[in-house]
Amino acid sequence: MPDPQKASPSVEPIISVRGLHRYFGEKHVLRGADLDIYPGETICMLGTSGGGKSVMVKHMLGLMQPDEGSVIIDGTEISQMSERKLGPVRKKVGMMFQNGALFDSMNVAQNIAFPLREGGIKDLDTLNRRIAEVLEIVRLPGQEETMPSDLSGGMRKRVALARAIVDHPACVCYDEPHAGLDPVTADSIDHLIKRLQNEHGITNIVITHELRSVFRIADRIAFMKDGQVYWQGTPKEMKSSDDPVLMQFLSGVDSSGEKWASGDSD
Numbered sequence: 077m078p079d080p081q082k083a084s085p086s087v088e089p090i091i092s093v094r095g096l097h098r099y100f101g102e103k104h105v106l107r108g109a110d111l112d113i114y115p116g117e118t119i120c121m122l123g124t125s126g127g128g129k130s131v132m133v134k135h136m137l138g139l140m141q142p143d144e145g146s147v148i149i150d151g152t153e154i155s156q157m158s159e160r161k162l163g164p165v166r167k168k169v170g171m172m173f174q175n176g177a178l179f180d181s182m183n184v185a186q187n188i189a190f191p192l193r194e195g196g197i198k199d200l201d202t203l204n205r206r207i208a209e210v211l212e213i214v215r216l217p218g219q220e221e222t223m224p225s226d227l228s229g230g231m232r233k234r235v236a237l238a239r240a241i242v243d244h245p246a247c248v249c250y251d252e253p254h255a256g257l258d259p260v261t262a263d264s265i266d267h268l269i270k271r272l273q274n275e276h277g278i279t280n281i282v283i284t285h286e287l288r289s290v291f292r293i294a295d296r297i298a299f300m301k302d303g304q305v306y307w308q309g310t311p312k313e314m315k316s317s318d319d320p321v322l323m324q325f326l327s328g329v330d331s332s333g334e335k336w337a338s339g340d341s342d
């Protein structure tokens with residue numbers, strides 16, 4: 077089993093973000109964000125709502141281009157790359173979107189095969205073998221013919237995860253994988269995330285508000301605030317931090333009195 081080589085200075089990051097700035101019109105959303113992601117780790121991205129977590133991850137996937145700064149994936153600078161050149165680099169990072177984002181008109185197998193077909197794989201035996209393999213990994217064997225409308229919320233997320241890993245990415249980003257799930261189903265997604273890390277060597281980048289999950293799955297936490305990575309460290313370091321922003325976050329209530337984290341802080 078690969079060890080998470082987290083934050084070790086001797087290990088090259090698999091993703092390196094430097095000085096990222098991004099505007100939407102007048103709105104300055106990313107304000108010089110820096111982050112390194114190390115191979116084999118599970119890093120959870122936490123932070124205030126609207127702090128820029130999703131926008132940051134979209135830059136790591138090459139789905140958005142920054143106004144300033146760099147994103148290096150496995151040694152390749154992608155921040156100003158054309159769509160055509162991005163293809164092979166993008167294969168290295170899979171994405172599980174928030175609502176699963178399955179195509180409702182396609183069955184499970186067709187949904188999972190989509191990225192492979194887009195990548196030019198047409199051979200049915202190859203496709204079927206890989207689909208069966210990833211359905212096994214996400215603990216949904218034999219569900220190839222099922223339509224998304226017949227799946228529970230948790231099963232939809234598993235299919236979305238199967239699609240995210242089908243093309244053998246080195247990294248998977250998860251945008252709020254626990255949203256809308258009951259605690260037991262959320263736990264099973266956490267198990268899957270750790271299984272991908274421990275048994276398949278996948279680097280996990282998880283955006284979540286669920287503190288209960290964060291303290292169970294994270295090797296490291298990056299806390300985003302106002303378009304920057306405000307703090308990073310281990311779950312243990314976060315729990316013992318006396319930083320007032322982190323303490324307020326962990327207590328689950330923001331300065332307006334609104335609850336912003338739905339999990340326990342253990």
Ligand SMILES: Nc1ncnc2c1ncn2[C@@H]1O[C@H](COP(=O)(O)OP(=O)(O)OP(=O)(O)O)[C@@H](O)[C@H]1O
Pocket residue numbers: 100105123124125126127128129130131132300
């Ligand atoms: N395509 C876009 N066009 C304009 N503004 C955007 C766009 N995408 C994101 N934003 C803005 O950027 C800011 C950061 O959004 P982002 O989704 O990254 O926050 P977040 O930290 O993931 O928040 P949450 O935890 O609420 O999902 C928000 O103010 C959002 O409205």
